[in-house]
Amino acid sequence: MTLRNYRKDGTAFWNQLLIGPVFDANHQCTHYIGIQQDITLIREQEDLIASQRTHDFLTGSANRQTFEGRLIQACKLSQNGRLPLVVMSVDLDGFRPINDALGHVVGDQLLCAVADRIRGLLTKEDVLARLASDEFAILLTDDGALERGIEQAEKLLELLSQPFELGPHNVHVSASIGIADNKGLTGRAIEMMHHADMAMYEAKRQGRNTWHWYDGSDAQHGADYAQLRHDLMEAITQHQFVLHYQPILAAQSQTVSSYEALIRWQHPRRGLLYPGDFIPLAEQTGQIVAIGQWVLEQAAKDIAAFNQQSAGQQAVTVAVNISPLQFRRQGFYEELKRVLRVSGLAPELLELEVTESVLMMGADRTRGILNEICELGVQVSIDDFGTGYSSFSYLRDLPVHTLKIDRSFISDIPANQRDSALLQGMIQMAHQLSLNVVVEGIETLEQYEFMRQHGADYLQGFYFARPAPLTW
Numbered sequence: 001m002t003l004r005n006y007r008k009d010g011t012a013f014w015n016q017l018l019i020g021p022v023f024d025a026n027h028q029c030t031h032y033i034g035i036q037q038d039i040t041l042i043r044e045q046e047d048l049i050a051s052q053r054t055h056d057f058l059t060g061s062a063n064r065q066t067f068e069g070r071l072i073q074a075c076k077l078s079q080n081g082r083l084p085l086v087v088m089s090v091d092l093d094g095f096r097p098i099n100d101a102l103g104h105v106v107g108d109q110l111l112c113a114v115a116d117r118i119r120g121l122l123t124k125e126d127v128l129a130r131l132a133s134d135e136f137a138i139l140l141t142d143d144g145a146l147e148r149g150i151e152q153a154e155k156l157l158e159l160l161s162q163p164f165e166l167g168p169h170n171v172h173v174s175a176s177i178g179i180a181d182n183k184g185l186t187g188r189a190i191e192m193m194h195h196a197d198m199a200m201y202e203a204k205r206q207g208r209n210t211w212h213w214y215d216g217s218d219a220q221h222g223a224d225y226a227q228l229r230h231d232l233m234e235a236i237t238q239h240q241f242v243l244h245y246q247p248i249l250a251a252q253s254q255t256v257s258s259y260e261a262l263i264r265w266q267h268p269r270r271g272l273l274y275p276g277d278f279i280p281l282a283e284q285t286g287q288i289v290a291i292g293q294w295v296l297e298q299a300a301k302d303i304a305a306f307n308q309q310s311a312g313q314q315a316v317t318v319a320v321n322i323s324p325l326q327f328r329r330q331g332f333y334e335e336l337k338r339v340l341r342v343s344g345l346a347p348e349l350l351e352l353e354v355t356e357s358v359l360m361m362g363a364d365r366t367r368g369i370l371n372e373i374c375e376l377g378v379q380v381s382i383d384d385f386g387t388g389y390s391s392f393s394y395l396r397d398l399p400v401h402t403l404k405i406d407r408s409f410i411s412d413i414p415a416n417q418r419d420s421a422l423l424q425g426m427i428q429m430a431h432q433l434s435l436n437v438v439v440e441g442i443e444t445l446e447q448y449e450f451m452r453q454h455g456a457d458y459l460q461g462f463y464f465a466r467p468a469p470l471t472w
Contacts, residue, residue: 002039013040056130058108059115067129067137071189074141078182085182086145088138088153089196090118092160093174093208094357095134097324101365102169109166110173117159121152137193146181153177153211161209172357174209176200181214205280229285231267232278236290240266243298244467248319248438248460251452258317258351260460261299262467263291283323292326293335300343300350302470307349319351321383324358328365333372340376347377351402355383359398367398374399381438385426395433403430407441407461414450427455 003015016039021029054066062070074085092114099107111134118136119128127139140148157175164171178200180192199214206212235241245259265273282288303318310316326332340347352373359366359382370380381402382395395403405426413420423439430437439451442461451459 002043013038014043015039059112059130061115061119061136062127062129064129064131064137067127067131067139068189068193070127071139071192074139075182075189075192083141084143084145085192086140086149087180087192087196088140088149089178089180089193089200090136090138090156091176091178091200091204092134093176093204094324095173097328097357098171098173101328102171106166106169106171110164110171113164113166114160114173118156121155121159137196149179149181149213150211153179157209157211176203176208177211178203179211179213204284207276208280228278228281232282232285232287235265235267236287236294240268241291241294242266242469243295243302245302245318245470246460246467247465248458249464251456251459254464255314256316257458258319259303259470260319260353260467261295261302261321263295283325286325288323289326289329292321292323296320296322296336297339297343300339300345303349304343304345306470315346315349317349317351317379318345319353319381321353322358324355327354327358327369333369336373336378337376340378348379351379351381353381353383353404356385359400370399395435400435402436402438404438404440405456410439410441410443410447410451410461413447420450423451424454431455 001017001019003017004012005015006012016037018035018037019032020035022031022033024030054063055061056063071085071087077083078085095107095110098110111130115128115130115136118138122128122138123142125141127141129137129139131137138152140152142148156177160173160175164173178196178198180195180199182192195214199212203210203212242264244262244264246262247256248258248260249255250257263275263279265278267273279288279291282291299318299320303316307315339345340350373380379401380399381404382400383404384406385403403426405423409419409423413423427437436457437455438458438460439456440460442448442451442459442463444463447461448459448463
């Protein structure tokens, strides 16, 4: 028999007790002999093996097999769909670059911390599972599941947006959440999970860091997604991309100082597609690297030719967006040198726009890459400043030249006093660090006058010109 005993200090241990009779010459039992063996380690190993069959070994959450089993059971008990069930598919945004930059140890710590935060929002009846690398699933089974689904999604987005302190690293992450319910799906558990996945991909297409509830139209979106992925591969090989350019003007003189290169896709069936229609997909599939290389080279060639045709006038700069994958890819520095060589563009006339998230991932390596870029004479700007980490502290040590303040701060000025104060503060801090300031999203005369009066160096937006093909 197996016994659970306790030591003097109160800790428990497991014993295996074997008892056997001892007989005398007359075959009478005179006494018993007991053999006791400590099997605590064996029991712990058995429990661990049993747990690994049903749970994720890293986060302690349920695994896919267990989650599907619980969902199937819940569907059977849902009284033909009259009791609501909600499945939430939670996928972390940008986990792979963090994992690659900071290492798998930090990546594992982040996954555990994410699971802990999610677990803190759930009830005892809810089920949390880790399905894959950075993908989690939640099952809500109570009477208020339908109402609680949106509430939980909102709370979860807010909670995951708060920084994770993982040793010396302060890591930021967000999530895309897909939600599906069991209406019309009595007993079809796997289809519920599929619907939640499609809703999650729709949330990513909407810009990430949001939630989307499956409404039936996502099935068509899923088919469109698969077709778009196929078309995107052809677009690269068949040269279907084109560049439009939006001018950036000096705030005081309103003269054009540079152009931002913006990609468009001349789709053979769907017409002209904007970046929001295909760039998120390209980032997921890794095709963004090839696309980014083409944009960089074509923009450099276009501006070099433009400046040559405009001889005698002040040369203009071209700003090119660089994706995190492209920036951190081995050989990016060599590719940059090659582009400058084949295009004939002077290095000081090229500006690379990177986001704050790029600068925060692996600071030492990022600093090394930026130093090499600046040694070439190429300029570096921080794009969409104010929407991510928004910290001036890291700018002190990084060789950047310009801040581009995101358009989200501009839409309500000058009426919104808080946004106006934030803008003035960011401009003053940037100037203290000897950084130029470009303000995006200028659409009205009032916005132009406000930014000009409050020290913005350069302005960009529909008020001046919409993106268009470069002509000379």
